[in-house]
Structure formats: C-alpha cells, structure tokens
Amino acid sequence: MAGNIIPAIATTNAMTAGLCVLQAFKVMRDDLHKAKMVFLERSAARVINTDTLKPPNPNCTVCGVTQSRLVVDTSRATLNNLVEDVLRVQLGYGDEFSINNEVGTLYDPELDDNLQKKFSDLGIKGDSFLTVIDDDDDNPRLNLSFSISEKYVYRQRYTSSELADIVAEHCPQNPSQY
Secondary structure, eight states: OGGGHHHHHHHHHHHHHHHHHHHHHHHHTTOTTTOEEEEEOOOSSOSEEEEEOOOOOTTOTTTOEEEEEEEEOTTTOBHHIIIIIIIIIITOOOSOEEEEOSSSEEEBTTBOTTTTSBTGGGTOOTTOEEEEEEOOSSSOOOEEEEEEEEOOOOOSOOOHHHHHHHHHHHSOSSGGGO
C-alpha cells in the first residue's frame, strides 16, 4: 500500500492540472460561458466533478479590489499627504500597507524614502494608477486602486521663486518660440 501513495498523488494532480488547463483554454478564447471549475470529490459516484464559474466575491481579500478616483494637484501633493492624511487619518489604515504603481513599490514600512517627494517627481500624473495593499495579518482590507486625476490648484499669492518656477516650467526658454 505504501509504495502506491506517491504515484497515486502524482496521477491525480496531473489529471486535475490537465483538466484545469483545458478550462483555461476556454477562458483565453473568451468562452467563459463554457468554462467550468474542475475539482476532485470524495464520492464513490464521481471522483472528478465540475461546477459553473462563480463571480469573484467582492469581500474577498484575495480577489476583491476597491477602486476610487483621487483628484490631486500632482505638482503639490506629496506621497506623505496620501499616506498620512488620506490612508491613515481618513481611511483608518494601520502601519502595515504598501503603495505600488506601474514602476514598482513607492512606499512600504521599510521604504519611506519617497514620502517627501511630490507626485510629479515620482512620475504620478493624470491617468496613473496607485494600488494600496494592506499587509495587516489580523484584519486585512481589500486592495485599493486609485485612478489619479490631475487638478491644478490656483493660489492667489506666490513667492517670487515659486512664480519663477511656474513660468520656467510652462514657458519655453526661447521667447522666439511664441
């Protein structure tokens, strides 16, 4: 009996994996209505069973994602503003979370170098996405995906150096280009 356990496990794993791949082909061909879940069942009648695909559970911390739009002035907002003012104060996040974008990880508890950087310095602009992943072991939240929308905030008074920076940023260096 003992010599048959390893081949039996390998065989059932191979059969299940093969059936899952066949279902994956249906997903890749966009035939979702034909795709099914395949699983082993401890039943004398059928060993391999199928069921229709179920939609993702919106409360599941593995497959659920919450989406929101974040409207910011990317030239003034810093990553610290997002971490402290929005995530910790307004949304109640603890210490164990990370913020990622297309480039990679922008913030986590061990990587706080970017906190004082402005969104624009980090390459975050309109139509960018930020994903907040809660790493709390006790009570994790869903992943939070922010779609960034830029909104320039006009200020009445600027210091001369701020005004010079704005002019230099938005005006060509050569006046003959006007």
